[in-house]
Amino acid sequence: MTTGAPARRAAAAARDAADLLFVNGAVRTMGPAPTTVSALAVRDGRIAAVGSDHELSMLAGPSTRVFDLEGRSLLPGFQDAHVHPTLGGWAILTCDLHGLPWDREAYLVRIRDYGAANPDEAWIVGGGWGMPAFPGGTPSRHDLDAAVPGRPVFLENRDGHGAWVSSRALEMAGLSAATPDPADGRIERDLDGSPQGTLHEGAANLVRRLIPPFTPARWEDAILAAQAYLHGFGITAITDAWVTAEHLPAYRALAGRGELTLRTQLSLWWDRVGGLEQLEWFEEARRTATIGRLRASTVKLMLDGVLENFTGALLEPYLDAAGRATANSGIEFIDPERLTRAIAPALDAAGFQLHFHAIGDRAVRSALDAVEAARRVNGPGDRRPHVAHIQVVHPDDLPRFGALAVGVTMQPLWAAYEAQMRDLTIPFLGPERSAWQYPFRSLERAGARLVGGSDWSISTPNVLHEVEVAVNRVAPESRGVEPPFLPDERLELASALGAFTAGAAWANRLEHETGTLERGKLADLVLLDRDVFDRGAGEIGDARVLLTLSEGVAVHADPSLGW
Numbered sequence: 001m002t003t004g005a006p007a008r009r010a011a012a013a014a015r016d017a018a019d020l021l022f023v024n025g026a027v028r029t030m031g032p033a034p035t036t037v038s039a040l041a042v043r044d045g046r047i048a049a050v051g052s053d054h055e056l057s058m059l060a061g062p063s064t065r066v067f068d069l070e071g072r073s074l075l076p077g078f079q080d081a082h083v084h085p086t087l088g089g090w091a092i093l094t095c096d097l098h099g100l101p102w103d104r105e106a107y108l109v110r111i112r113d114y115g116a117a118n119p120d121e122a123w124i125v126g127g128g129w130g131m132p133a134f135p136g137g138t139p140s141r142h143d144l145d146a147a148v149p150g151r152p153v154f155l156e157n158r159d160g161h162g163a164w165v166s167s168r169a170l171e172m173a174g175l176s177a178a179t180p181d182p183a184d185g186r187i188e189r190d191l192d193g194s195p196q197g198t199l200h201e202g203a204a205n206l207v208r209r210l211i212p213p214f215t216p217a218r219w220e221d222a223i224l225a226a227q228a229y230l231h232g233f234g235i236t237a238i239t240d241a242w243v244t245a246e247h248l249p250a251y252r253a254l255a256g257r258g259e260l261t262l263r264t265q266l267s268l269w270w271d272r273v274g275g276l277e278q279l280e281w282f283e284e285a286r287r288t289a290t291i292g293r294l295r296a297s298t299v300k301l302m303l304d305g306v307l308e309n310f311t312g313a314l315l316e317p318y319l320d321a322a323g324r325a326t327a328n329s330g331i332e333f334i335d336p337e338r339l340t341r342a343i344a345p346a347l348d349a350a351g352f353q354l355h356f357h358a359i360g361d362r363a364v365r366s367a368l369d370a371v372e373a374a375r376r377v378n379g380p381g382d383r384r385p386h387v388a389h390i391q392v393v394h395p396d397d398l399p400r401f402g403a404l405a406v407g408v409t410m411q412p413l414w415a416a417y418e419a420q421m422r423d424l425t426i427p428f429l430g431p432e433r434s435a436w437q438y439p440f441r442s443l444e445r446a447g448a449r450l451v452g453g454s455d456w457s458i459s460t461p462n463v464l465h466e467v468e469v470a471v472n473r474v475a476p477e478s479r480g481v482e483p484p485f486l487p488d489e490r491l492e493l494a495s496a497l498g499a500f501t502a503g504a505a506w507a508n509r510l511e512h513e514t515g516t517l518e519r520g521k522l523a524d525l526v527l528l529d530r531d532v533f534d535r536g537a538g539e540i541g542d543a544r545v546l547l548t549l550s551e552g553v554a555v556h557a558d559p560s561l562g563w
């Protein structure tokens with residue numbers, strides 16, 4: 001009898017022993033009452049315990065891997081509720097201009113090199129150029145004609161709201177001085193009316209439709225490249241903000257083979273020329289894409305364009321360069337009447353989360369009106385609508401986010417002074433509306449839920465850069481050079497990091513399993529190279545991700561860690 005007890009105790013200890021025990025760290029739980037403890041134990045892919053080194057020491061068994069955090073931050077895996085892994089992966093695999101300086105010559109060197117390295121590609125496609133590199137923000141076809149003579153070229157703007165094309169591409173698409181602008185876009189023109197080489201918004205589709213599509217296997221490569229890139233920034237869960245029937249088979253295949261290590265919610269693209277017959281496809285996608293870490297229960301509704309090309313929908317018109325009101329107040333891609341009366345209530349009734357793109361104050365208001373209408377018809381429910389971008393918010397609309405339980409999916413990197421803001425936005429909004437931009441702190445104070453999203457490949461998915469800007473309102477590359485942009489809208493560090501953990505987990509519908517460090521949740525974790533809450537440890541954006549775990553398994557490990 002007495003000999004049995006120690007053996008039973010040993011067996012129980014072995015059964016309870018952690019697979020992995022982190023000790024001596026700054027383990028920040030990021031819950032509603034955030035606490036910092038020093039240790040965290042992982043067993044069977046889940047968090048077995050959080051507490052002090054002493055409390056958790058009994059979970060160290062003979063086969064437990066004990067890891068000394070050396071005072072560094074261990075946080076819930078980062079989440080991104082608005083990101084484009086398909087576009088980002090596509091960019092990685094094509095003529096990629098992201099990451100280059102905003103400089104015309106740098107772009108042309110890359111394009112020339114890419115053309116020379118890929119002589120047999122029927123089209124040169126890619127993207128990532130920034131408007132500030134060109135006079136008026138509009139690159140010319142003549143530059144492409146000189147860099148890669150005679151070849152069709154199609155290069156997306158880094159914000160996805162325009163394309164730079166060569167003369168051969170225009171010719172193949174049959175575009176000339178006689179071609180009228182489409183309803184949903186604009187052809188930039190030379191003085192004689194001929195296409196200049198920049199196509200805005202829907203006008204880019206006139207050429208885009210000619211590009212040979214990626215095969216499903218190529219899309220799988222793109223998503224895997226994006227996944228590895230995102231894991232490198234500590235990201236363990238996302239919402240892909242733009243998914244069409246072209247991408248779905250690749251996601252399903254990867255999830256089916258267990259290769260999708262990123263928890264992925266798919267926002268199914270609302271085709272604005274179609275109608276409610278799309279529900280059939282959405283429902284089929286949702287049914288067939290519930291595999292492993294994959295879900296598809298969100299619909300993306302793009303309500304307007306962007307301010308820099310005057311397609312963001314404003315309540316009052318844009319100003320001209322001299323500060324006078326123009327006749328243009330932007331484009332609403334989805335008729336607000338139709339959105340409010342039919343589309344939003346029907347999608348909501350079918351159980352889909354509404355995910356809006358809204359930049360201008362008119363589009364933001366339309367999104368809120370649509371949610372309000374859906375609630376009126378269907379009751380409150382738990383659909384978690386969220387609005388991405390929210391660049392200009394009319395002060396009257398600030399309290400509506402909290403009241404309607406609409407998430408604010410913010411891209412903090414955009415809330416800083418840089419050329420695009422200074423030269424292409426502020427003059428055309430005027431001082432009053434310029435001060436309504438990215439009002440994150442006002443929204444938080446008004447009871448809104450803040451959600452983090454990078455909008456990569458438009459901006460970097462580096463969460464630590466995003467958090468630094470949310471806290472300082474100065475871009476990392478402009479530290480000490482630029483003043484803070486609307487400093488009253490700066491967030492506390494805990495709020496900013498909270499948006500990229502618990503906040504995004506809410507939008508991704510994953511808060512029961514992830515987003516905070518609590519016993520029983522999945523061991524989706526990120527280890528940084530310092531304690532980011534120690535303000536003596538340098539700028540937040542200089543912190544690096546050393547280790548990313550998904551369910552306790554490393555999906556990214558810095559070589560220096562020897563993991």
Ligand SMILES: [Zn+2]
Nearest residue numbers: 082084241455
């Ligand atoms: Zn986006």
